[in-house]
Amino acid sequence: MAEPESGRTSLTFDSPLARELADLSSRRRALDAVSVDFSGDPRVITVSNQKGGVGKTTTTVNLAASLASLGARVLVIDLDPQGNASTALGVPHSADVPSVYDVLIDQFPLSDIVQESPESPNLLCAPSTIHLAGAEIELVSQVAREHRLRTAVEDYLATSEQRVDFVLIDCPPSLGLLTINAFTAAHELLIPIQCEYYALEGLSQLLGSVSMIQKHLNNRLHLSTILLTMYDGRTRLAQQVAEEVRSHFPNEVLRAVIPRSVRVSEAPSFGQTVIAYDGQSAGAVAYREAAVEIARRASSTTQDNKGEA
Ligand SMILES: Nc1ncnc2c1ncn2[C@@H]1O[C@H](COP(=O)(O)OP(=O)(O)OP(=O)(O)O)[C@@H](O)[C@H]1O
Numbered sequence: 605m606a607e608p609e610s611g612r613t614s615l616t617f618d619s620p621l622a623r624e625l626a627d628l629s630s631r632r633r634a635l636d637a638v639s640v641d642f643s644g645d646p647r648v649i650t651v652s653n654q655k656g657g658v659g660k661t662t663t664t665v666n667l668a669a670s671l672a673s674l675g676a677r678v679l680v681i682d683l684d685p686q687g688n689a690s691t692a693l694g695v696p697h698s699a700d701v702p703s704v705y706d707v708l709i710d711q712f713p714l715s716d717i718v719q720e721s722p723e724s725p726n727l728l729c730a731p732s733t734i735h736l737a738g739a740e741i742e743l744v745s746q747v748a749r750e751h752r753l754r755t756a757v758e759d760y761l762a763t764s765e766q767r768v769d770f771v772l773i774d775c776p777p778s779l780g781l782l783t784i785n786a787f788t789a790a791h792e793l794l795i796p797i798q799c800e801y802y803a804l805e806g807l808s809q810l811l812g813s814v815s816m817i818q819k820h821l822n823n824r825l826h827l828s829t830i831l832l833t834m835y836d837g838r839t840r841l842a843q844q845v846a847e848e849v850r851s852h853f854p855n856e857v858l859r860a861v862i863p864r865s866v867r868v869s870e871a872p873s874f875g876q877t878v879i880a881y882d883g884q885s886a887g888a889v890a891y892r893e894a895a896v897e898i899a900r901r902a903s904s905t906t907q908d909n910k911g912e913a
């Protein structure tokens with residue numbers, strides 16, 4: 605019976621929870637002091653994994669919001685007919701809204717469809733509508749079907765009145781023509797990996813598709829970043845998956861790991877990213893740390909690839 609009492613004492617001073625909270629508040633302070641230079645070339649990053657539900661959309665919108673809060677101007681391209689990224693960014697995407705479908709099929713310029721997220725003037729979104737579900741099939745018979753998005757992004761970056769630092773593309777869970785358009789348009793691939801059983805399943809197929817794209821369609825594309833998502837540090841499985849992924853990809857895996865967090869999963873139902881919804885929560889702090897790492901890798905990645913471009 606004495607246990608709850610002593611449990612409470614140790615919770616206050618030296619329990620794992622108390623240590624976790626102290627750690628979180630020092631990480632928040634460190635983030636508040638961060639400044640990042642965004643003077644480099646725009647970076648086009650596709651967030652892809654043909655596995656469903658691994659955190660692609662959550663990662664895209666929360667990294668975009670984190671980068672925007674650091675001062676970057678970020679365009680999110682919602683390339684998934686489900687339109688989840690548009691929802692999370694609070695951007696209207698009903699069937700009558702001009703969307704990525706019009707860009708891919710009718711070659712509208714991106715500037716005609718891009719909307720500002722209510723969250724920040726630095727956060728832009730090219731929305732997806734339900735029409736995009738048909739684009740995969742309609743594209744098959746079109747000229748330059750794999751290059752449609754790349755041409756649109758290049759034109760947008762060349763003509764945009766305001767600078768754009770990042771373009772993040774949220775892909776559907778498949779390796780069809782929509783994802784191929786994203787691979788052809790991007791410089792970098794970011795793979796979110798869920799810290800669960802079967803995490804690495806399908807990864808070799810994904811990387812195989814990437815080498816085909818590098819060979820035939822886009823030699824700039826490279827796997828720059830892996831982000832571990834939905835990490836539950838209390839389970840041995842999550843720790844084992846994280847260790848295994850890090851041993852295979854020591855340079856690509858970010859130090860930041862995204863914890864499984866209720867705040868992260870609630871935010872989209874308010875049409876918000878977790879950065880706006882609860883920017884001090886553990887999930888938001890982890891996404892903000894991941895964004896700083898990605899932004900700081902900018903100069904070396906850009907310089908490394910300048911020679912190849
Ligand atoms: N860190 C997290 N903690 C808790 N829930 C999360 C976290 N990340 C994502 N989720 C939830 O997991 C589900 C899948 O996430 P998300 O939609 O981002 O995956 P996805 O890879 O984009 O899925 P799809 O393949 O369908 O496009 C969502 O309900 C999301 O809210």
Ligand SMILES: [Mg+2]
Pocket residue numbers: 660661662684688774775776
């Ligand atoms: Mg998604």
